[in-house]
Amino acid sequence: MRNVKIRYKNSILGVLWSLLNPLLYLLIFVVIFREVFDIANYPLFILSGLVFWTFFSGTSIQILNSVLDSGGILKSLSVPPIIFPLSYLLSSLVNLGLMLIPFFILMLFFGLQLSWNTLWLIPGIILLSLFTFGFSLIICALNVFFRDIGMFYNTILPAIFYVTPIAYPIEKVPASYQIFVKLNPLYHFIAFFRDVLYYNTLPSISTLLTTGALSGVFILAGIATFNSLKKGFISHL
């Protein structure tokens, strides 16, 4: 899609910025929480989740406002509105690809073992993209009508980061609360990447099935929500 190029021609710096954010978090956690959680190879443990959290949070924030920000164009040209969220997804994927290079080097430095299992990263990224896109389409479409959604999402996003076991293993959560952690879709995706990168194994069958189902449900629900609400976009931009 050509408009991706035009829109993000300034994003060479953008890639650097998106590196800075997870690096900062990495530093904080490694310096402060290493002792608290006492996990073998803690930097790699965090990194294996953090990179994909950054992808999810960054993409969803961008897509959230994509339709609102393109109001002028939508009002004057006959273009399908979905190209705006889609172009953000594509640019985020490119960004993730670029980001993975330095992070892979960093992970290798922290003792990442490469094997055939590592290739499971690719289906993992595809599933996470589908989930992220579906989820973002829902909040993006609703945000056109109810701006509270955007405010609300921006407020709770940091909280979502902390309730998702990214910087700590789920075993550290009291057993009676673990069920709630598992209700969070992101937990399963993080578990997927952690299996592949940190434990260097195949993702477990249950993780595979759960992430597959979540991706399918969210992408379908996202497209359905977006399509049924897009008719009203013009009058609310």
Next chain:
Amino acid sequence: MEKDLLIDLRNVHFSFLLQNQSSIKQYLLSFGRKKLFLQKEVLRGIDLQVYRGESLGLFGKNGSGKSTLLRILAGIITPDKGKIKVYGRIAPILALGAGFEVELTGMENIRLLGSLIGMNRKEINNSIRYIKEFSELGDAIDMQVKRYSSGMMARLGFSIATAGNPDILIIDEALAVGDKGFQEKCKERMFEIKRNGGTLLFVSHSMEEVKKFCNRAILLSNGVIEKEGTVEEVGEDYLKLFT
């Protein structure tokens, strides 16, 4: 000779989705008793035929559905009910520069809009030559649009809309901005498009303006065509609405 049909609208209905409550909270508190969205009818059965070479003036109070009708014609929104056929290329509606990405430069906007409407590189480059020349923006074309004056935006908008000899040109009250010289140039260009067999859809509140370009006019009122006829007839009815 049979007249060449350019626009054919039959019984077109369109309604907006309006939210019933101002926030999700109220909706949730009502436990589904209130509906989340309401329908508001904006167009209620529009029948309209426009033939090649004809030019049509649109009158109507604010909120009578003019812009919605134009957006239906441009394919930006699709009607709920009824049939719409448009034969030929419609120029993008860029009234008052509403369709620009203000963070991008004028030139980047041209390329973005061009690729969004599916032009290839060569077509875009041809348009750029025309747009640069017609808009007389000079170096300002490489400036971010957010730094444009409203006159400069109108120049860019009109130039983009009239690039590449569109079959149908929609002018939505855009002529009021821009200086005298540019207004004259725009009018000249509109006559030229007409001479080349193009059709003008002209929204204006000034009967004199409409009379210059159009041989026919319609009056929209509450989403229906209340009157159709010569510009004089329809214009008079329009003025009567305010007395």
